[in-house]
Amino acid sequence: MIIRQAKRSDIENIASVQVRxxxxxxxxxxxxxxIDARTVESRIENMSTHWKGFEGDLVSRIVLVAENDTKDILGFAAGGDIFHSGYSYDSEGYAFYxxxxxxxxxxxxxxxxxxxTFLVSMNFKSMIIWVLEENPACEFxxxxxGIEKERKIDKYGEKEFLLIGYVWEDIRKLKKTIQKIYS
Ligand SMILES: CC(C)(COP(=O)(O)OP(=O)(O)OC[C@H]1O[C@@H](n2cnc3c(N)ncnc32)[C@H](O)[C@@H]1OP(=O)(O)O)[C@@H](O)C(=O)NCCC(=O)NCCS
Structure with a gap:
């Protein structure tokens, strides 16, 4: 398994992982x-137009893919400078799939x-990740x-949903936590 920065040519495969x-x-x-409105085509359009952080994009954002030996993309993540304004944290994890x-x-x-590693190299100090309250991924x-520090309501269609903001005040500590998992 390798983790590498995504290229724009990966967008179709990333969109397919996200939709699945x-x-x-x-x-x-x-x-x-x-959910039905999130088609591979609509995600390709969205990622191609709005996402930054692919190889060659000179921005404080990154899109990463997890690729196996046969070059299949099994997962991806994206993050970078804070996207949802009004919070005191300087970086944000946008997507993990x-x-x-x-x-x-x-x-x-x-x-x-x-x-x-990327966020620390860009000198970011803290990070927030928003998760739907009912999502079992909260456990991850x-x-x-991650400390449950923020809450906000988001609207999907007519319905309102609670999002939890998990916060790492010092992302260098998160790096150490991961190193302990690997040791
Ligand atoms: C969240 C997600 C990216 C985690 O990736 P992953 O490869 O499964 O995570 P890991 O295997 O590295 O798990 C690390 C720890 O978190 C736990 N964990 C991960 N996902 C979990 C889940 N859905 N429910 C409960 N625990 C979970 C694992 O059990 C593991 O703990 P352990 O080492 O004690 O067993 C993945 O589960 C996923 O894609 N979920 C669906 C999409 C999603 O909800 N993304 C988040 C949107 S904010």
Missing amino acids: SWNTTYRGLLPDEI VLEEYQQQGIGTLLMDELV YVKLG
């Missing part, structure tokens, strides 16, 4: 119409390790030392 993962994670938690059949095998932790962030 959205279906296995959010079906039953979010309204079907929201691993295909269901490869979850709980350490890939998410590898992606987090590489993301934090708690295991990595």
